[in-house]
Amino acid sequence: MKTAASPAFQDQGNSSVHSIPRSPRLLETLLANLDGVVYRSRDDERWTIEFVSEGCLELTGYLPEDLLLNQRLSFADLIHPDDREMVRAHVAQCVAARRRIDVEYRISRADGETRWVWARGVGIYGAGGKVEALEGFMQDVTERKEAAQALQEAERRYRSIFENAIEGVFQTTPDGTYIAVNPALARIYGYRSPEDLIVSLRDIRHQLYVEPERRNEFMRLMEERGQVSNFESRVYRRDGDIIWISENARAVCDEAGNLVCYEGTVEAITERKLYEAEMRHQATHDALTGLPNRNMLHDHLQRAINNARQKGGLTAVAFVDLDQFKFINDSLGHQVGDELLKTVAQRLQSCLRDSDMVARQGGDEFVLVLQNQTGGEAGIAEVMQRILAAVSRPWQAGDREFHITSSIGVSRYPTDGKDVETLLKSADSAMYRAKEQGRNNFQFFAPWMDSQVSNRLEMLISLRRALDQQEFKLFYQPKLSLKDGSIIGAEALIRWESPEQGMISPDRFIPFAEEAGLIVPIGEWVLRTACRQNKAWQDAGLPPVPVAVNLSPRQMNPALPDFVADVLAQSGLAAAWLELEITENVVMKDAEKTVAALHALKRLGLQISVDDFGTGYSSLSYLRRFPVDALKIDKSFVRDIARDADSAAIVKAVISLAHILNLRVIAEGVEDEEQHAFLKENGCDEVQGYYFGKPMTAADFTRRLGEEAGRLGEAR
Ligand SMILES: Nc1nc2c(ncn2[C@@H]2O[C@@H]3COP(=O)(O)O[C@H]4[C@@H](O)[C@H](n5cnc6c(=O)[nH]c(N)nc65)O[C@@H]4COP(=O)(O)O[C@H]3[C@H]2O)c(=O)[nH]1
16 A cells, blocks of 8 residues: 555545545555546536545646645646646536536646546436536546557548549449549549549449450459559540540458459559650651651551562552752742642642551652552552642642642552662652653653662762763853844853763753752853853954853852952953853842842843743842843743743733833743744844754854854845
């Protein structure tokens, strides 16, 4: 018996007050050994203690005597101030309702520590029904309370994670109904709440998965491995939208190993999927036209070859190149060029079946792969005709209308090549053949085309050699006055005498030389040669005429005026006997710089004419700003003068407007008397064409000038 903690008892000596009778020893021992305290208090403001058992010291740190009749402190003082009101209300309610007191609260121990206690008790009622005392038992439940609180906290935390997770969390039965889901899953699947999802989504296989087999696959993996990771599927949201999700889940089994449910997480990955698809698309498609690019073309063609090898059938590869693309790009700018490429891409697609492919190979080149051509060559030819017609339909850029044509080369598997590279090369060679044939046509590959200089690399090597080995020649074509038919000039036209292929026309190599940057040295050679030749004719006493030299857009650089001055000085030719022919697109391209360069050239004293007039897009009024002396009407208008009223009207309009602008007019490509008569009648100044003389060697032109001198002499 701990004397210091001996039970305190205050006999009230009042028979109306219930009191614990003086206990026998057994009861005392029992009370002393209780893990808690037995108490009796008055139901007054301070809950004055009348009896408290020995455990008081251990529970509160105070001796029973300290509390007895509030000697040191009252029972109310012992209760933690924050809980006092709650305890008071609870006790009052219980007493009033004659219920058992059952309450948990904190007390402040003598050593300052706060402990949780669980107090139970009853009101002791007197004869009048008035409560006389409260009796009960109180024990320390701090450990249980803290454990419960920790559990609650842990649960709260997990619930918070569950409720607030960005990922969806679920539990489902193996037969596909939801047991529990979190708000995120409801959000991902488009339901109002987790409850809404659980009641609405009853059949996961069919209501959720776009491909119901995914559920089978999910179950199979679960059976085999007991889990799935990064399981990606397309699913329906409540509103029918389709999204991508990725699931991580595991099978939950009971102790006996029986499957209870599946639980896991769901991540919405639509954006990532779209991004991945976009990346894949970018790697395999051309950004401008959206068509498959070179990489995809190669893969596709390889598959087409494999297919044709296994199953037979004719596969064709068509190389489509736009004829005037460079010109449009240079003169109208890249934006218009881009629009044109997009238009052509759409038109090509519209000519093909779904199983065919059109890819952009680069620049203005497109490649078509036509599989399983049951119609044979005739069928392919029909498709090519359709494509030529579709590409050449007029197209609109802003408020202007344009025309463009294409040249197509076709190779066939297996006749023209058995692998991707060879088929493409053969189609490319055939395309060059189509260009040579006058453009706006298609050609099937033939083995002899391989020996032609159709490969660009070979072309480049050959052109460089041609410059070094002096394989270029200048021909001269006479220009005549329409007034008296006299020779009033010569146009210098380049020829390439290739040791392997004989005479090659400039149409075949000039565009390539322009593209490859070789036009500058070639152009310099032309200018020197023409000036030297003209000076030689003059020195030989022949009638002096200006020689006209074609200038490519690439030559229009700031150094050109100095270079021309230098060439004139070296050759000794007076500037008045040199004429430079620039095409319309040179004029239009970078107008400010061109105006400056043209003025500098004009200051040297030479003549400038605008070539191929009418084929480009410059307006006559625009020409007012340029210091030019003459316009050359393109031969395409001259050719059609007699047949086509529009061409005749254009030629007439150009002549009269040029005269208003004080410019000379030269018609080129005059081939017959009818054209000659029309031009003369309508006031054209000069003519050039096969009717008066084809381009000829310098020696032939010397003779022609000699005859002219004789004729002039006779006339005098
Ligand atoms: N159908 C027909 N054609 C006729 C007639 N009369 C002349 N021609 C041809 O018309 C072209 C006129 O030259 P271009 O329009 O400047 O067109 C030239 C010019 O743009 C370019 N070119 C020629 N030589 C040079 C050069 O030295 N430098 C540059 N940059 N380009 C050149 O190559 C183009 C073609 O030259 P060529 O084949 O010599 O073709 C020449 C000439 O042979 C005719 O009555 N009927």
